[in-house]
Amino acid sequence: MSAPQYDVVIAGAGVSGAILANKLGQAGFRVLILDAGEEALFDPATGADQRQSLLDRYFEADARVPNSPYRNLPWAPMPFVTSLSAYYYGPQYQTQPPLPPPAEPEDPGHGSYTPFKSTYTRIVGGTTYHWLGTMLRYVPSTFRERTTYGRAVDWPITYDVLEPWYLAAEHEIGVSGDGSLDLGGAPRHGKPYPMPQILPSYTDRVMKDRLDGLEFDGMPVLVQSTPQGRNSIPFQGRPPCAGSTNCVPICPIQAKYDATVHLKRALNPSLDPKNRPGSRPVQHQWKAVVTKVDVGGDGRISGLRWKDGENGREYTVTAHAYVLAMHAIETPKVLLWSGSDQNGLADGVANRSGMVGRHLMDHHVKISYGRADVPLYPFRGPLSTSGIESLRDGQFRRNRAAFRVEIEAIGTNWALNTPFGEVASALMRNEIGASLRRDVAWNVSTGVQLDALFEPDPNPNSRVTIARDDQGNVVTDAFGVPRPRLDFVLDDYTLAGAKAFEELSDAIITRMSGGKQTKADLVDGFFGAGHVMGTLRMGDSPSQSVTNDFGRSWDHPNLWLTGSGLFPTVGSANPTLTIVAVTLRQAEALRDELRQRVGGGSV
């Protein structure tokens, strides 16, 4: 067998892939990173950011949704919230004619099937291009749910193990926050954030004042500054936030972190503030749609296959170690598709446990809204600057989902399409001229919106599989690659949490409206949070989990999986700080493993 072309090949240039590439390139290894995206929107020589084409596409878009600045590539289509069924497949999505219907899923258990609504981005740099930037730690009990609350499972690691990595992650990303706050019980032992907190929005300040002394379920309701991957001061060559109110779907000035920060450092190590002697530039291949991994007779991964997005040609690349960092839907899809009778893995690669693709999770989002009795001057800064974190943990988690509340600084934008909805409804009432302006100004400026993110109950029947019709034929995208089938359960545990949130919303809106409105309005149903999690569960046992606590496959020792797919449980906090912490820990383990194996690496 000829020597592998690379020390490590990484599939996916989102935040987890980019950080691994950066760290392993810094350690002197020969790294190749592949991504389905079309091009890198920066100049690797200087690090200059070149995102204007994304802004232009956004300003022209009719539907302003998270993915609207990004081109839907013919070779790597992605889901859009306005047309999920064009990509996701399953009984919950209207089948596009002329496709035959899918087979019915298994019994859902405690809950009922619902469409999975969250999306992700297939672009070089990945989904953090349009993330909001909330950077919360999980609370310690989230790593010990079985032990603490007798439900779900425990992680193979504890908060204490991850704590130093959390701190490192905050410095890698550049988090602004107030280190003195207790955000629902995730201790930081006096360690400050790298930047001071982002100033709270005026809405937050009014709300903090109005909610003074409010309690819920015996817990204080505290309006607190959200730690966020958004600069409050110049940081590592990026400017402070200028209040462009556009964090989702694209920050025009990169005051908000996105994965190109690490990608630039990977491709050009001299851009890394911590560049070390002996670091190597990471090689890259864009427009590379990863389709499969090959398994050799010794059980190790022997190659990674990808198709060129432009000409459809298939290539195989070899390395000592393989990392799949394509996020929690595409990675299990590739693993499942790689299995065959020929390689004796008909159920998929890395899937002896049968857990690949199972326990798909999101934070279901419930939106409530109402009207304040004073103007709140929205739409002038980041979309959200504060939240209510003090309700994230307690004995109630035995019976109902915990939630955190994101306080919107853009009024009722999600609930009522503010400010366009206010214009439409005023015109429908035949307001014009000065009264149209006054009407819109007051209604926009007094809107209050609360978004609750609920902790899901991991369910094995919530899963990603290869899309097949009821005859068993694979359903592919236009490029001939299988589409994902998604079955997703809205669990009773979340519904119980939503009831609690409704009560809390009533109390908050009563105070914000000065008693004029005693019931909050609710938007029907649930939204997705954009958090795709749980399909590659890590654990202590090869029969119950896909990887060990470092994301290393139990079945194939040179295969490493990354990202929120690894998470056994996810609490109610946004996942990416935990993704970065787990990835940094993994980078060190992979570096040590590669050193042993190839002896290479300089550091």
Added chain:
Amino acid sequence: MSARHTHEWVLPAELETELPRFMALSRILVDRDELEDWIGQAYLFTLVRGSADREGKARPAYSIADILITLETSAEILDRNPPDPTAAIKEQMLEPGGQVAVVTRSIATLWYCAALLDLTSPQGFITVTAPKQTYPTALVWQAFGGNPMGIPGPYYGNWSYPGTVPIRPIATEPNKVASKEEA
């Protein structure tokens, strides 16, 4: 922002001379004297042509005949009701309904939102966006002192203080945020 884009927004022959009447009606609808012609041309263009969608297909918005009738009606009302024809526009163009009302409201949505909205639902989802150069000029942001989403704001932290545009309570309560008890 300059007039240099106007050559891209070619109006059909029947509307070539209509910009002055379009601007005159617009000034009343949005209560502003100082509207710029290049923006007006982009909006009149959007009204008649729709915009190109992602695949580059043009989507029509309103017929030339409906637009002409609306502009003619408004010109007569403006002539007959100096100095402030706002109430007459409301009574004679909006309240009777029909295509004239629909086109009139759409002209207002263009100036306010740089887009055409679906005016059959109070959420007013965008159906057609105007040329991207108009995006930051949408008047809705100025109405309440907000920042056009995606355009950098004035300075770090401005969002933490009250805005500089005065916001006053309105007499009528809005019709759509009814509390559950009222609903």
